[in-house]
Amino acid sequence: MLVKMAKVEIVGLKSLFFDVLGTLQSCGNLHVEDLSKKMGPKYANVVTMEVDPALEEEKSRLQNLAMRNNAILQELSPPEERIERKDIKEKYDAFAGMSLEDITSNVDDEEAAVKDLLNAKNELEAEYSRLSKYEPIVKKIAPLAQQISATEHFTSVALLIEKRYKTILAYIEEELNKITNGQCDVVSADVDEETTAAIVVFRKAFSEEVHNFLATENVNQVRLPHELADKPYDEVLDEIKKRRDEIPAKLNVIKKQLNGISKNWYIKLIALKELLGDRIDTLSAVPKFGQSGHVFVVTGWIPKDQLESTRKLLADKFEGKVELTEEVPTQEELEEAPVALSNKPLIKPFEFIYMLVGRPKYGNLDPTWLVAVFFPILFGFMLGDIGYGFCLIGGVYLVRHILKKRGTKSVFFDLFTSVMMIAGISTTLFGILYLEFFGDLIFKILGWDKGHVAWVWGHTAGEPGHNTWGWPVERMAEHNPEIFKLILIVVMAIGVLHITASLIIGLINAVHEKERKHGIEKAGYLLFIWGLVAVFGTLWGIKSLAKPGEIAGVLMMFLGVIGASYGGGFGGGIEAALIFGNILSYARLYGIGLASVILAEVANQLGAKFTGILIPVGIIVAVLLHSLNLLLGILSPSIQSLRLNLVESFTKFYEEAEVEYKPFKKMGGD
Amino acid sequence: MTGVGLVAIAAALAIGLPALATAWAQSKIGSAGAGALAEKPELVGTVIILIAIPETMVVLGFVIAFLIMGMTSTIEKLAGVG
Numbered sequence: 194m195l196v197k198m199a200k201v202e203i204v205g206l207k208s209l210f211f212d213v214l215g216t217l218q219s220c221g222n223l224h225v226e227d228l229s230k231k232m233g234p235k236y237a238n239v240v241t242m243e244v245d246p247a248l249e250e251e252k253s254r255l256q257n258l259a260m261r262n263n264a265i266l267q268e269l270s271p272p273e274e275r276i277e278r279k280d281i282k283e284k285y286d287a288f289a290g291m292s293l294e295d296i297t298s299n300v301d302d303e304e305a306a307v308k309d310l311l312n313a314k315n316e317l318e319a320e321y322s323r324l325s326k327y328e329p330i331v332k333k334i335a336p337l338a339q340q341i342s343a344t345e346h347f348t349s350v351a352l353l354i355e356k357r358y359k360t361i362l363a364y365i366e367e368e369l370n371k372i373t374n375g376q377c378d379v380v381s382a383d384v385d386e387e388t389t390a391a392i393v394v395f396r397k398a399f400s401e402e403v404h405n406f407l408a409t410e411n412v413n414q415v416r417l418p419h420e421l422a423d424k425p426y427d428e429v430l431d432e433i434k435k436r437r438d439e440i441p442a443k444l445n446v447i448k449k450q451l452n453g454i455s456k457n458w459y460i461k462l463i464a465l466k467e468l469l470g471d472r473i474d475t476l477s478a479v480p481k482f483g484q485s486g487h488v489f490v491v492t493g494w495i496p497k498d499q500l501e502s503t504r505k506l507l508a509d510k511f512e513g514k515v516e517l518t519e520e521v522p523t524q525e526e527l528e529e530a531p532v533a534l535s536n537k538p539l540i541k542p543f544e545f546i547y548m549l550v551g552r553p554k555y556g557n558l559d560p561t562w563l564v565a566v567f568f569p570i571l572f573g574f575m576l577g578d579i580g581y582g583f584c585l586i587g588g589v590y591l592v593r594h595i596l597k598k599r600g601t602k603s604v605f606f607d608l609f610t611s612v613m614m615i616a617g618i619s620t621t622l623f624g625i626l627y628l629e630f631f632g633d634l635i636f637k638i639l640g641w642d643k644g645h646v647a648w649v650w651g652h653t654a655g656e657p658g659h660n661t662w663g664w665p666v667e668r669m670a671e672h673n674p675e676i677f678k679l680i681l682i683v684v685m686a687i688g689v690l691h692i693t694a695s696l697i698i699g700l701i702n703a704v705h706e707k708e709r710k711h712g713i714e715k716a717g718y719l720l721f722i723w724g725l726v727a728v729f730g731t732l733w734g735i736k737s738l739a740k741p742g743e744i745a746g747v748l749m750m751f752l753g754v755i756g757a758s759y760g761g762g763f764g765g766g767i768e769a770a771l772i773f774g775n776i777l778s779y780a781r782l783y784g785i786g787l788a789s790v791i792l793a794e795v796a797n798q799l800g801a802k803f804t805g806i807l808i809p810v811g812i813i814v815a816v817l818l819h820s821l822n823l824l825l826g827i828l829s830p831s832i833q834s835l836r837l838n839l840v841e842s843f844t845k846f847y848e849e850a851e852v853e854y855k856p857f858k859k860m861g862g863d
Numbered sequence: 864m865t866g867v868g869l870v871a872i873a874a875a876l877a878i879g880l881p882a883l884a885t886a887w888a889q890s891k892i893g894s895a896g897a898g899a900l901a902e903k904p905e906l907v908g909t910v911i912i913l914i915a916i917p918e919t920m921v922v923l924g925f926v927i928a929f930l931i932m933g934m935t936s937t938i939e940k941l942a943g944v945g
Contacts, residue, residue: 549908678933681926781922787929832915839912 195559196533196854197497198224200522203507204490205515210242210482213489213507213515214475220503221858224494224531228483239483239490244476252476254293258300259469265303266462268311269455276460284464296465303462307454314447321440328433330415333384334392335426348400350407351415351426352391359389365412372406373399467860478857492520494531494854530555533854540565542611549839551849557702560695563842567691568612568834573619574687575785575830578793580631581823582621589614613827631819632793637801680783682733688779689726691842692772693719699846714760718845721753721769722776775841781833789829792822867935874928881924888917 201223205213217223229241244252288296334351354361359381366379377395384390395403407414421429483490495503504517522530532552534544536559543565553559576582589610596606624630635641696719703712724746731742758766800815896910 549912678930777923778919780926781919784922784925784929788925832911833918836912836915836918840916 194535195553195555195557196535198494198530198533198555198854199497199500200492200520200526200530201495201500201517202490202492202520203515203517204488205507205511207484207487207489209511209514210489213511214478214482216507216510217491218471218475218478218857218859220506222495222499222503222856223491224852224854225478225481225857226492226494227481228490228492229480239485242479242482242484242489244479248476248479251293252473254297255469255473255476258297259466259473261300261304262462262465262469265307265311266459266466268307268314269451269459269462272452272456272459274456276463280460281464281467284461285468288465288468296469299465303458307451310447310450310454314444314451317440317444317447321437321444324433324437324440327421328430328437331426331430331433333388333390334415335430336382346397347394348397349392349394350403352393352407353413353415354389354391356383356387356389359383361412362389362391365391365393365407365410368406369393369395369403372402377403471859474857474860493857496533527556529852531852531854532850534559534561536561539615542608542615543568545605545608545612546835546838548605548608549835550843550847552853554848554850556705557846557848558698560698560843560847563691563694563698564838567687567694567842568838569615569619570687571782571834571837572616572830573623574684574782575833576616576620576789576826577623577627577786578629578631578789578826579621579624580629580634580819581793581826582617582619582624584823585613585617585620585827589617616831627790629790629793632790632797634793634797637797681780684779684782685776687782688776688837688841689722691779691837692775692845693722695842695845696722702846702848710760712760713756714765715846717753717756717758717760717765718769718772719753720749720756722772724749724751724753725773725776778841779837781837785829785833789822789826792825793819796822870931870935874931877931878921878924878928881920885917885921888920889914892917 203213203217203223217225228239288299291299330353333353352365362379362381366377369377369379373395376399377393379391379393381389381391393403393407421432424432481491500517500519507515507517532555534547534552536544540561543561546561546564576585592606593610596603596610628635696715700712700715700719703709703715727742727746727749729746731738731746735742754766754769757769761768796815796818799818800811803811803814892914896906896913899906900910
């Protein structure tokens with residue numbers, strides 16, 4: 194659900210401004226509005242809070258220090274030991290008591306200690322990369338160079354040409370003969386499938402003209418670094434190899450030294466990063482405040498449940514000299530209200546959907562619960578397999594365990610792994626419903642055939658002709674097209690329920706926002722869908738009600754199109770008809786599910802082909818194919834479930850928020 | 864050609880043609896999406912969804928093909944009766 198927000202105005206004595214600023218930042222719950230963008234008749238006498246030059250200077254110095262500190266932090270690898278939050282807080286508090294000069298001298302010390310090491314490391318890495326680039330080129334040219342006898346009056350240039358353009362060499366030789374009066378020679382050879390190397394030997398006296406000519410013709414000349422340029426190619430190759438072999442050892446020494454520094458300093462650097470960030474944030478917030486005479490004013494939003502505690506805190510700390518008032522927001526202000534989400538732990542992971550679309554608009558219903566209900570159902574319906582479900586749950590558990598051990602915290606991975614864990618449970622449950630364990634592996638191992646399935650079905654489906662459904666559903670559908678059709682109807686029913694739920698949310702939002710036309714549009718769509726259900730339901734299902742069902746259904750569809758056209762215009766009428774396509778789109782659930790089952794069975798059948806001493810090979814083949822199927826089975830249902838949620842469901846009601854709740858708070862410290 | 868053969872060809876067309884159409888649409892969206900990602904990497908989620916949209920064609924084609932294949936048993940029965 195969306196957190197209820199209170200619009201607030203805080204007014205206080207200017208002399209207390211920086212204390213209040215610090216208190217609000219420590220409280221960490223006020224989403225500050227930029228008052229300079231809010232100036233209206235209400236704030237006619239209010240001007241933006243000025244930042245005096247000394248503060249500007251301080252901010253600029255803090256930004257410079259933060260940049261230098263972060264640059265060092267970026268270059269150091271985190272220590273292997275887990276970093277505890279309390280250690281960072283301890284350092285943060287120590288820095289908080291220091292003056293700007295002390296902090297500056299601290300950053301200077303840090304830089305002095307790591308600067309030379311970092312420079313040396315960067316140079317070695319750059320050299321290694323440069324040598325790696327030259328080595329294959331020189332390797333290609335060196336054998337060719339051995340064919341040339343060098344004299345002191347002659348020099349040479351190496352060229353690399355794509356093999357398909359090698360005919361250009363004849364033209365180059367002809368032109369160079371003209372330039373050098375015949376005192377040149379071109380030796381060439383194919384060095385690999387795509388490249389021809391050539392060495393042009395000519396009198397030193399014509400060096401400038403030859404280089405000019407080659408530059409004009411845009412020929413790829415091999416240019417070695419100056420320290421290698423004058424050496425013969427075989428010597429250059431030896432030199433490159435020697436230096437390349439030396440660099441990793443040198444780099445290791447430097448990395449060890451840097452790791453030693455990181456071990457001692459990493460926590461300090463993080464604490465300093467947080468402190469500098471917090472101080473910069475404090476100073477950056479100043480221009481968002483307003484002032485008038487002896488008072489300052491700030492407006493913003495606070496979660497409603499924290500309003501009283503914040504008011505009390507300000508009143509107690511500043512003895513009534515700072516006042517927090519709740520205001521009634523106008524409709525325009527509500528449009529710009531910041532959005533924060535607060536969901537139960539089981540639903541919270543599905544907030545990942547807001548990484549793909551913005552958060553829901555303030556005042557609307559939060560649809561996270563809809564995603565939490567339908568995402569696992571859609572995913573499980575597609576992948577449904579006990580074996581794959583266990584693999585997914587096991588894989589997620591393993592990833593979480595590794596991340597926890599490393600102390601890595603990532604919101605994305607937290608949400609993603611939680612969603613996959615729930616999807617894994619759903620996959621297992623659907624697997625039980627389908628009786629699938631790595632496809633038909635159970636059947637293969639126990640030697641069951643469709644006779645066994647029919648026997649189980651016969652005992653679970655009740656009397657023939659009275660109860661069509663039984664267990665295991667999908668196994669039976671494989672041998673009975675009628676059951677297959679029924680499953681397709683179930684898939685459509687899931688679509689109807691999903692879209693209906695989305696339209697009901699849209700209808701509630703419209704009623705809440707008093708948008709009559711929007712409400713009628715959504716009601717029109719709902720009537721159209723349930724008209725369709727009435728028509729097809731009585732045609733195929735409750736046949737005794739076929740006649741009245743058809744009449745009522747057609748009437749509902751007709752009224753639905755009229756309602757949708759009235760509420761949404763011409764496009765609304767068309768959209769109502771297109772909803773049928775939205776429902777059909779859910780057929781993908783069974784399409785993808787079936788593809789996954791068939792691939793799993795292919796894996797089992799292929800594996801079973803290997804007999805005798807080749808059984809281990811069969812097991813490897815089956816495991817590889819099942820792994821591929823599982824990978825596809827995770828990727829495809831995830832994307833398709835997301836698509837059904839975002840395209841088929843969210844388009845029916847969803848409006849994105851303009852502003853996300855970003856409270857003015859400290860990064861570090863408490 | 865037997866009825867079963869014709870049904871098999873119909874099923875092949877039902878899955879094959881939408882598969883080609885999907886591939887063509889995904890190639891277009893994929894290349895445009897890659898361009899968009901180079902400019903705005905934060906669009907990765909949207910691009911994945913956009914690439915998945917044409918899959919509707921092949922998925923529905925697959926279902927239709929499966930339904931058509933289901934007709935073979937009916938045709939075989941009819942042929943047996945005849």
